[in-house]
Amino acid sequence: MVVGKIIAVHSYKGGTGKTLLSLNLAATLVKHGKNVCLLDLDFRAPSLSTVLQIEKVGCWLNDYLNGTCEIDKVLIDLSDRFQNKGKLFVGLANPTTEAIRNMSSKDRKWEMRALGRLLALRNSLLTDKGFDYLIFDTSPGLQYSSINAIVSADLIIVATTFDRSDVDGTKRMLRELYDLFEKKTEIILNKVLHDISSKSGKDEVDSKIKDIYQVPLLGVIPCFCDILRGEGNIIFAQEKPEHPFAKILDEIANKIDNNMA
């Protein structure tokens, strides 16, 4: 039996497009017939509940990590909304100020237990429930919750841009975080302004990224005005499958599926 995989989408800086990528990657994998569970582990700035416009939530991921409810109570089935071959479930982080403050003040022992509960998802969701992928949308940088997610994952997708401080920070994280945990890491370069419509333009960006980071490049995503115009209300993989962004995600999802098989 093939057991599913855990992917953590992480970045050094905020605003690199982690949530957009996580959600659209999840939707793309579902479109490809995979059963996916997308979990919002960005407890500092939860956004999936807003993006997905989900108002009624019984239990949050915060409650699961606090040990006050089981993961079954947290997951929300969105398969009907997506109507694809695969199923999509989501687990949301509580966006209230009180919950954010509460999650920011946890001690080491709590974080250790939270790591245990994240690691337990491999059995409860991948082995028992048969999900093909768990996707963790994380907080940027070296937050406890993000490192817990990284330790629990099989593949780290690092969303980065050509911003100089982002490049430097991402390089440091590759060396001092992902390498130390011996994690398979791949890069998605987002918001690219270079012309990558030609093969030579794309090759140039590819080789530049490989030189800088020395890790495989999963995909290059141009800066699309349509995405900005969408104001976070459009799930391109689902609603605009012919858009170039959705096409790039198709390629990325295929690469992930082939690499993880």
Added chain:
Amino acid sequence: MAKQEVLGKKPLHILEKIRENLEKLNEKMEVMIELQKHGRKDIQPLPEAPLDVMTLLSMPDHLRKTAMTVCRLGRATAEETAQQTRRARAVESAYLNQLVIMGHLKKERKGRKAYFYVDRESQG
């Protein structure tokens, strides 16, 4: 007949005890060798040292690999850990015992097997 059986079992029982004690002694020696090798003669047993990710990050590479494997497996023997890390069982045994001494792992004996695990519930 019954008396003969009892007499026959006694030496076996004694041998089993000797073997167990030798294994314990071996583990202790492995830890001492390991501590010397890494120049950490000052390590004192810590009653409680949460194995959180920041602790994992600050560990030497060789111990981090072992600790991560136990985290992933939940509960493991030195043999099971060695299968994952592809290092020798004796090496893993030494590292696991060192992590116990440091207070990061707990150890429990069941028969002849020693299991190592992260005690997430009792801490705190």
